[in-house]
Amino acid sequence: MSGENQSVEQPTYRVVGTRPIRPDGVDKVTGRAIFGADVRLSGMLYGRVLRSPHAHARIKSIDTSAAEALPGVKAVITGRDFPDPQNKVAASGEGTVNLRSLAHNCIARDKVLYFGHAVAAVAATTPNLAEEALKLIRVEYEPLPVVLDVLEAMRPDAPLLHEDLRTNEMGQRSERPSNVANHTRHERGDVEKAFAEAAVVVEREFRTSMVHQGYIEPQNGTVLWNADGQISVWCSTQAPFDERSQIAEILDVPVSKIKLTPAEIGGGFGGKLSVYLEPLAAMLSKKAGHKPVQMVMNRAEVLAATGPTSGSCIRVKMGADRNGCIVAAQAWMAYEAGAFPGSPVDAGAGVIFAPYRIPNVRIDAYDVVVNKPRAGAYRAPGGTNAAFASESVIDELAEQLGIDPLEFRILNGAKEGDRRADGPVYRRIGFIEAAQAAQAHPHYSAPLAPSRLDPTGKNPAIKRGRGVAAGFWFNWGGKSSAWASLNPDGTVSLIEGSPDIGGSRASIAMQLAESLGVRFEDVKPAVVDTDSVGYNDATGGSRVTFGTGWVAYRLGQKLKQQLKERAALLWDVSPEQVQVEAGMFSCNGHRITIQELAAKMHETGGPIVAGDTFESEEYGPGFGVHIVDLEVDTETGKVQILRYTAAQDVGRAIHPSYVEGQLQGGVAQGIGWALNEEYVYDADGHLLNASFLDYRIPTALDLPMIDTVLVEVPNPGHPYGVRGVGETPIVPPAGAVANAIYHATGVRMTTLPMSPARILEALGKV
Amino acid sequence: MARVWIPALLRGMTGGQSEIEVAGQTVGELIDQLEVRYPGIRERLMDGDRLRPNIAVIIDGVRSRQGLRQPVNDTNEVHFVPAISGGCSEAHERSR
Numbered sequence: 005m006s007g008e009n010q011s012v013e014q015p016t017y018r019v020v021g022t023r024p025i026r027p028d029g030v031d032k033v034t035g036r037a038i039f040g041a042d043v044r045l046s047g048m049l050y051g052r053v054l055r056s057p058h059a060h061a062r063i064k065s066i067d068t069s070a071a072e073a074l075p076g077v078k079a080v081i082t083g084r085d086f087p088d089p090q091n092k093v094a095a096s097g098e099g100t101v102n103l104r105s106l107a108h109n110c111i112a113r114d115k116v117l118y119f120g121h122a123v124a125a126v127a128a129t130t131p132n133l134a135e136e137a138l139k140l141i142r143v144e145y146e147p148l149p150v151v152l153d154v155l156e157a158m159r160p161d162a163p164l165l166h167e168d169l170r171t172n173e174m175g176q177r178s179e180r181p182s183n184v185a186n187h188t189r190h191e192r193g194d195v196e197k198a199f200a201e202a203a204v205v206v207e208r209e210f211r212t213s214m215v216h217q218g219y220i221e222p223q224n225g226t227v228l229w230n231a232d233g234q235i236s237v238w239c240s241t242q243a244p245f246d247e248r249s250q251i252a253e254i255l256d257v258p259v260s261k262i263k264l265t266p267a268e269i270g271g272g273f274g275g276k277l278s279v280y281l282e283p284l285a286a287m288l289s290k291k292a293g294h295k296p297v298q299m300v301m302n303r304a305e306v307l308a309a310t311g312p313t314s315g316s317c318i319r320v321k322m323g324a325d326r327n328g329c330i331v332a333a334q335a336w337m338a339y340e341a342g343a344f345p346g347s348p349v350d351a352g353a354g355v356i357f358a359p360y361r362i363p364n365v366r367i368d369a370y371d372v373v374v375n376k377p378r379a380g381a382y383r384a385p386g387g388t389n390a391a392f393a394s395e396s397v398i399d400e401l402a403e404q405l406g407i408d409p410l411e412f413r414i415l416n417g418a419k420e421g422d423r424r425a426d427g428p429v430y431r432r433i434g435f436i437e438a439a440q441a442a443q444a445h446p447h448y449s450a451p452l453a454p455s456r457l458d459p460t461g462k463n464p465a466i467k468r469g470r471g472v473a474a475g476f477w478f479n480w481g482g483k484s485s486a487w488a489s490l491n492p493d494g495t496v497s498l499i500e501g502s503p504d505i506g507g508s509r510a511s512i513a514m515q516l517a518e519s520l521g522v523r524f525e526d527v528k529p530a531v532v533d534t535d536s537v538g539y540n541d542a543t544g545g546s547r548v549t550f551g552t553g554w555v556a557y558r559l560g561q562k563l564k565q566q567l568k569e570r571a572a573l574l575w576d577v578s579p580e581q582v583q584v585e586a587g588m589f590s591c592n593g594h595r596i597t598i599q600e601l602a603a604k605m606h607e608t609g610g611p612i613v614a615g616d617t618f619e620s621e622e623y624g625p626g627f628g629v630h631i632v633d634l635e636v637d638t639e640t641g642k643v644q645i646l647r648y649t650a651a652q653d654v655g656r657a658i659h660p661s662y663v664e665g666q667l668q669g670g671v672a673q674g675i676g677w678a679l680n681e682e683y684v685y686d687a688d689g690h691l692l693n694a695s696f697l698d699y700r701i702p703t704a705l706d707l708p709m710i711d712t713v714l715v716e717v718p719n720p721g722h723p724y725g726v727r728g729v730g731e732t733p734i735v736p737p738a739g740a741v742a743n744a745i746y747h748a749t750g751v752r753m754t755t756l757p758m759s760p761a762r763i764l765e766a767l768g769k770v
Numbered sequence: 771m772a773r774v775w776i777p778a779l780l781r782g783m784t785g786g787q788s789e790i791e792v793a794g795q796t797v798g799e800l801i802d803q804l805e806v807r808y809p810g811i812r813e814r815l816m817d818g819d820r821l822r823p824n825i826a827v828i829i830d831g832v833r834s835r836q837g838l839r840q841p842v843n844d845t846n847e848v849h850f851v852p853a854i855s856g857g858c859s860e861a862h863e864r865s866r
Contacts, residue, residue, distance in 0.1 A: 175816075428831045
């Protein structure tokens with residue numbers, strides 16, 4: 005891999021920008037790290053879930069008596085065991101969650117709404133017994149008509165998933181029930197007039213399939229509902245505090261009764277922001293006589309019944325003048341929400357034209373329920389779908405105008421002071437810098453290897469092409485809380501509440517070390533349970549290195565101030581007279597290190613401890629520009645990625661290796677989404693590819709090493725210039741790959757995934 | 771006076787106007803003034819005495835954390851935009 009780092013400013017840091025070994029590294033590589041499924045409690049039972057074989061059906065009756073009679077079965081539950089929450093909306097990740105929908109998604113009440121919807125659950129002394137008991141539960145269903153396609157679900161005569169669902173249009177509800185849960189519009193300028201005057205107009209419709217995050221560790225939850233009413237939860241989560249609230253609401257118990265301990269997490273990508281198993285395990289625990297219950301999904305359950313991201317239909321129309329300036333853009337976007345409202349279509353509407361300065365714009369966004377699993381967040385939710393559409397049209401516009409595709413993007417690129425398509429004005433952003441970095445990269449000027457001949461040596465069956473695309477993500481600040489306490493040997497214990505998914509223990513500890521003036525190795529970070537630290541928003545929205553990093557910076561300053569006071573006490577001077585540089589305190593010829601001060605803390609006033617909670621909304625969005633070379637086998641339809649370069653404005657890379665890893669991971673997932681991944685249902689809504697054999701995520705054999713260019717345009721809203729980096733890199737790949745396939749074959753692909761079958765179809769080979 | 775951008779779906783209530791100068795010291799006061807001029811607009815933005823949960827207020831490009839209590843001044847540009855969903859969000863009200 006060739007990682008590059010381009011910074012517009014180069015302040016001198018001692019820790020920020022270095023590449024230390026992560027604090028959790030040894031436990032992770034030796035298998036000692038404790039994941040949710042590793043939790044073992046005395047007398048623990050094993051829970052399993054009975055899931056619906058129908059995509060849409062009314063539950064007429066459930067008979068659990070035979071299961072309950074099976075020796076070894078300790079509890080059986082159905083939806084009737086749970087209270088029915090109101091339509092209360094609570095915070096969840098970057099957005100909000102309707103708790104009634106969440107509760108009904110965890111376990112169905114009167115209707116099942118998708119294949120795999122939970123109907124009942126069993127706790128038994130062994131997993132096999134629990135499985136056997138599931139077979140003894142008798143459920144009588146009344147099958148209902150199924151609607152799987154977003155456009156079909158929008159038809160007035162479509163089968164309704166929720167008889168009480170009305171279309172919300174900015175606070176106004178439709179009179180008739182509908183599967184369209186929400187409609188949003190952004191509009192500025194005069195789109196029709198601008199299109200009429202444009203020199204070039206391109207309009208296309210795009211479709212994308214529902215896809216899954218593909219995290220390796222399945223959902224799990226171990227719960228003890230103790231006889232004293234205290235509930236202890238161990239699980240794999242990105243959002244310990246939000247999930248604690250969700251569990252409390254679903255069980256209708258005070259939040260103070262629940263302590264949630266986040267285990268190590270084997271990937272989330274947005275998919276572990278809300279609960280699935282934990283409320284069921286809790287209720288089983290209570291019903292089994294307050295014994296702990298562990299539930300772990302298998303892969304088929306993960307795919308069928310957790311929170312993939314939306315399939316979509318997106319229509320984009322864009323126009324430009326003869327000088328190559330985009331004059332108008334229009335998008336119509338409909339996203340599948342799955343069984344309950346809440347697709348990321350509004351985020352998609354924010355992403356779709358975000359990199360560009362466009363004077364006339366209209367975006368309509370529709371959130372539509374269908375008989376598929378309830379959509380969850382997935383890395384830049386809604387963004388990849390949107391950019392696939394807009395970046396394909398941008399590419400076509402550039403081609404028709406005869407302008408280099410990167411030059412066209414730079415010509416129209418948004419800068420500080422430009423207005424986003426959805427209204428607000430950008431502060432300091434680095435889209436132009438990222439695009440220029442991609443343009444200057446040797447990849448972009450390297451000659452593309454010629455197409456290859458087929459085995460007969462006559463026809464160029466292997467065609468090669470190069471594509472580019474841009475992407476944007478909002479990022480997020482959120483609320484973070486943490487504690488830091490100085491140890492007598494001069495090290496610092498850092499207590500935080502942000503689950504570490506992408507190396508944030510390191511990136512947070514590095515910022516505390518930088519702020520305080522100690523070595524990275526002197527900071528000992530720990531992620532603790534919800535009783536042991538103040539509230540933290542989820543690890544999501546690319547927020548932790550920014551938001552919790554802000555808190556780490558402030559903790560360092562607070563500790564430093566206390567140390568100045570201790571030094572001042574020793575030297576009989578005022579704290580303001582004490583100077584600090586790189587961990588050395590000095591005044592009037594006196595000098596003392598942090599370690600020496602720490603050793604004296606009990607004789608200068610006692611423990612040195614700081615706590616802090618902070619929220620900043622100045623998180624600064626991220627922009628990326630990608631280049632891909634690929635080859636298309638026109639006989640088989642297979643696409644092979646040959647070379648990939650991702651340039652991104654990362655603000656300031658606290659730990660460049662982990663930033664590079666985020667870019668590479670986002671690209672890898674984006675390529676999988678572009679080429680292979682999709683949920684395949686039959687006409688009755690049965691999921692046909694609920695395994696990693698049939699749901700094809702990329703492997704190391706499918707991808708080249710992905711080059712990265714870290715462009716550092718510091719975010720003025722953070723002491724070290726941090727911007728979130730994790731989500732932006734999944735936004736451009738589908739568009740870049742589609743544009744490269746066009747370059748190779750002359751065919752515009754408008755449906756994801758661009759699988760071999762679809763490519764052969766587009767080439768007219770089948 | 772602050773400049774308020776009217777969401778596209780509410781412009782039918784403002785005679786098509788997309789930007790309106792409004793007096794007020796807080797976001798709540800801006801909405802009160804809008805309601806005086808465009809009756810019914812408050813209900814579209816608020817649920818009872820709170821902003822609708824699917825609406826975020828952006829002031830000069832920065833999301834407000836104080837909802838209706840967020841102070842505004844004469845130089846501010848105020849947007850009411852959809853609260854960005856994490857995909858797990860469901861901010862749409864169902865009839866009860």
